[in-house]
Amino acid sequence: MAEVLTAGQMRAIEQAAIASGSVTGLELMERAGAGVVAAIFEAWPQWQTRGTTASRSPENSGQEDALKAVVLCGPGNNGGDGFVIARLLTQSGWEVTVSVLGDPDRLPPDARTNFDRWVELGTYTPLTKNSLGTVETGPDLVVDAVFGTGLARKIEGDLVALFSHLTALRAETGVKCVAVDIPSGVCSDSGQILGIAPRVDLTVSFHAEKLGHTLGQVQDHSSRVVVCDIGLPHATPAEARTRYAWKTEPPDADSLRKTPLAQKYSYGHVLVLSGGCGRTGAARLAARSALRVGAGLVTLGVPCDALTEVACQTTAVMMTQVSDAAALRSVLEDRRLNTLCIGPGLGLDERARSLVETVLEHRRPAVLDADALTMFRDDPKVLFARLHAGCVITPHGGEFARLFPDLAERLMATADKGPAYSKVDATRSAAQRAGCTVLFKGADTVIATPDGQCAVHVAQFDRSAPWLATAGSGDVLSGLVAGLLARGMSPMQAAETAAWLHVQSALDFGPGLIAEDLPEILPHTLRNLIG
Numbered sequence: 042m043a044e045v046l047t048a049g050q051m052r053a054i055e056q057a058a059i060a061s062g063s064v065t066g067l068e069l070m071e072r073a074g075a076g077v078v079a080a081i082f083e084a085w086p087q088w089q090t091r092g093t094t095a096s097r098s099p100e101n102s103g104q105e106d107a108l109k110a111v112v113l114c115g116p117g118n119n120g121g122d123g124f125v126i127a128r129l130l131t132q133s134g135w136e137v138t139v140s141v142l143g144d145p146d147r148l149p150p151d152a153r154t155n156f157d158r159w160v161e162l163g164t165y166t167p168l169t170k171n172s173l174g175t176v177e178t179g180p181d182l183v184v185d186a187v188f189g190t191g192l193a194r195k196i197e198g199d200l201v202a203l204f205s206h207l208t209a210l211r212a213e214t215g216v217k218c219v220a221v222d223i224p225s226g227v228c229s230d231s232g233q234i235l236g237i238a239p240r241v242d243l244t245v246s247f248h249a250e251k252l253g254h255t256l257g258q259v260q261d262h263s264s265r266v267v268v269c270d271i272g273l274p275h276a277t278p279a280e281a282r283t284r285y286a287w288k289t290e291p292p293d294a295d296s297l298r299k300t301p302l303a304q305k306y307s308y309g310h311v312l313v314l315s316g317g318c319g320r321t322g323a324a325r326l327a328a329r330s331a332l333r334v335g336a337g338l339v340t341l342g343v344p345c346d347a348l349t350e351v352a353c354q355t356t357a358v359m360m361t362q363v364s365d366a367a368a369l370r371s372v373l374e375d376r377r378l379n380t381l382c383i384g385p386g387l388g389l390d391e392r393a394r395s396l397v398e399t400v401l402e403h404r405r406p407a408v409l410d411a412d413a414l415t416m417f418r419d420d421p422k423v424l425f426a427r428l429h430a431g432c433v434i435t436p437h438g439g440e441f442a443r444l445f446p447d448l449a450e451r452l453m454a455t456a457d458k459g460p461a462y463s464k465v466d467a468t469r470s471a472a473q474r475a476g477c478t479v480l481f482k483g484a485d486t487v488i489a490t491p492d493g494q495c496a497v498h499v500a501q502f503d504r505s506a507p508w509l510a511t512a513g514s515g516d517v518l519s520g521l522v523a524g525l526l527a528r529g530m531s532p533m534q535a536a537e538t539a540a541w542l543h544v545q546s547a548l549d550f551g552p553g554l555i556a557e558d559l560p561e562i563l564p565h566t567l568r569n570l571i572g
């Protein structure tokens with residue numbers, strides 16, 4: 042399980058290791074700088090051979106120009122990493138130019154030590170908006186070591202021009218840009234851009250990803266993020282679960298397998314409540330997805346006027362008439378209906394409201410989405426009072442804002458101070474308030490439980506699934522969560538597994554995806570996972 046940290050958590054881990062005497066800050070900085078250089082050579086292996094001292098030996102002199110790097114160093118320890126990188130690149134035969142922001146006499150001790158080591162090897166200039174423009178011939182590499190986890194406020198002044206220049210230079214000349222820890226200007230706790238951040242090819246972070254690498258539009262600022270080990274102890278899975286947020290990983294295949302001797306009731310029975318005539322598609326999508334992900338049985342609860350419409354379009358999914366709350370109570374006398382799914386295409390009328398209230402009265406595992414959330418926009422507290430620990434709510438941004446307007450407002454506000462309020466903060470607060478698991482959808486889906494557990498599912502970089510932004514895709518996700526709850530997963534496990542399968546199915550299908558394709562490609566996705 043890979044923990045994802047805030048700046049404060051990272052600092053605490055470093056401090057604890059230093060306090061234990063197992064490592065010094067200077068050693069950590071050396072490992073960090075060496076890790077960045079190793080990652081650079083791994084990303085661009087052609088530089089490893091060209092950059093060696095051997096290639097600059099007299100026999101080879103004149104054959105190749107030296108590789109050129111510009112290292113932009115900030116006033117803190119991120120800058121300290123930059124001095125290490127400058128030294129190591131120079132020792133590998135690179136021609137390195139260093140620019141320093143602020144007065145070197147005010148650098149923190151470890152950064153100052155590495156500054157002193159650098160000035161034994163090379164020169165430096167004060168960092169200004171022209172720090173890239175003064176480079177006589179174009180560099181091969183620019184290292185952004187201006188700010189890391191200590192970014193405290195908005196980027197202003199000369200740095201705005203410098204970072205714009207860096208992004209433009211990269212686009213124009215193809216110069217490679219590498220960010221140390223995080224592109225300067227990206228808040229490591231929230232992924233928010235405090236003013237401006239340069240666009241880089243590679244980000245090399247240390248020990249573990251920070252939340253800022255997983256939240257927001259991180260791929261707009263960095264083409265790749267790698268994490269380099271600097272010898273700090275990792276959390277056990279139990280510690281990661283209770284102390285930190287973690288990154289959703291592929292589900293355990295065993296959790297999705299079926300056993301040979303089981304029968305259909307071993308895998309639960311989902312009831313999906315549908316809206317009226319002409320609006321049954323969303324519930325049908327959810328129902329089919331619940332069945333595909335392995336619920337033993339799935340029944341659609343349909344009002345009288347929509348019975349024919351649904352009957353014409355379902356086969357394995359069953360159907361029963363649920364015109365009102367009384368009918369629902371009677372259907373729920375069957376205790377084998379162990380999971381309920383309500384909201385997709387449900388409508389906002391009185392029937393819909395009374396069905397949601399009846400679902401929550403019965404306190405069975407339940408997924409609430411779409412209209413089942415929107416109908417409480419004027420009185421979310423009424424919903425929160427009825428939700429229970431067996432529920433999962435799956436809002437998108439708009440639905441989240443209807444239920445939690447104050448949290449959404451904080452989240453949407455333009456941040457000018459770090460660490461900024463994050464989607465993890467908002468989802469954790471929402472889960473506490475709602476008293477149930479909240480799956481807050483997006484390219485960065487955040488899932489939190491009322492007791493503070495929190496997972497981030499990142500659909501960016503190689504898991505970027507833009508075709509998933511299509512009508513009905515959310516209904517499929519609700520059905521997946523419901524099917525997995527019916528199979529006996531906890532709300533958190535069901536939500537995480539569903540989020541992963543949802544994106545993986547979209548990736549397996551590829552371009553042209555529409556929501557109906559998701560349950561149909563799911564067997565392929567499951568086969569790849571289960572074998």
Ligand SMILES: NC(=O)C1=CN([C@@H]2O[C@H](COP(=O)(O)OP(=O)(O)OC[C@H]3O[C@@H](n4cnc5c(N)ncnc54)[C@H](OP(=O)(O)O)[C@@H]3O)[C@@H](O)[C@H]2O)[C@@H](O)CC1
Nearest residue numbers: 069070073116117118119188189190191192193194195222
């Ligand atoms: N600790 C360790 O052992 C290890 C740490 N490591 C490395 O250290 C990094 C964290 O170092 P850090 O805590 O010194 O913070 P960092 O990001 O350098 O910035 C702080 C400085 O920036 C300034 N400043 C902030 N925002 C600003 C703005 N908008 N505009 C202008 N100035 C601004 C701020 O000023 P202040 O707020 O104090 O006035 C302060 O001077 C981490 O990302 C990793 O790379 C690795 O070596 C592994 C071992």
Ligand SMILES: [K+]
Nearest residue numbers: 185188223225
């Ligand atoms: K940086």
